[in-house]
Amino acid sequence: MKKNVFLMVLFFSISLFANENMYTSTVKNLFENSTSDAVKGRLLPTSKVTILEKNNGKIKIQVEGYMKEGVSNAIYFVKEKRILVAGLSKSAKFDIKKISTEKALDGVKWSKVILTAYTKDNNLTKDLDSLYSKAQELFKNNCAICHPAHPVREFTANQWPSMFKAMVDRTAIPKMDRYLVTQYLQKHAKDMKGE
The missing domain is CATH 1.10.760 (Cytochrome Bc1 Complex; Chain D, domain 2)
Structure with missing residues (x-):
């Protein structure tokens, strides 16, 4: 009985924050998984993140942005502008899904992507x-x-x-x-x- 109540409370506390949108107030370290302490990227301030789950002081997040063809370690706010959302280590193995790809006026391809990563549960705001x-x-x-x-x-x-x-x-x-x-x-x- 106690175990069932504990699991229900844990599920509720995790799902309570699922798909909550927040913004980073400082530069935040990115990790490949919830147990890693190896910094594999950085997320810049004012970046919008969607919180998927919270667990043990870390949060699983998704970040949308754009990747320029041939540049696999930078995610930008919009196409054709160098407004960095996240900088990633070249050795990082983050989950990055391409949503769409299009050519810019200069012929360079830009892909809209969603990065899934982990970060510490601090320095976030809704405002x-x-x-x-x-x-x-x-x-x-x-x-x-x-x-x-x-x-x-x-x-x-x-x-x-x-x-x-x-x-x-x-x-x-x-x-x-x-x-x-x-x-x-x-x-x-x-x-x-x-x-």
Whole structure:
């Protein structure tokens, strides 16, 4: 009887979180399975994850994105833009399913994929807007000290990382928040309307 109640509670607690959508608030390590401690990838802030199950401090997640033909260790937010969602070790053996493939204007093939991986059960939020607000404040309060801050829509998604990297060491933006600000700038760039 006690075993049946325990199993029911365990099933309920696991299924309670199944298919819950969350967003990463920091860079998160990715693992190939629930028992591994070997980091085989990194998930960047503001990435949307679907939680499949929670168990012993780790969560099984799925992440959607795009892979460029010939680049098997990077998953991007959208096609043709270098907005990284996840960077994977070349030796990693993650479960990656291709959903569809299409050619871009330059002839390069991009595949929509779903990555299944494990990560620690922390630094996740349902509130994407609060992450963007934090990044916006960090950018505005630090990047307007020496000169007027650039408008977020001044540069393209592919231009922002190098522009930000060239100046960030002159700011007080903590290292742990730099990817958050970069993601905010890229996802709100002038060529990201409607994304």
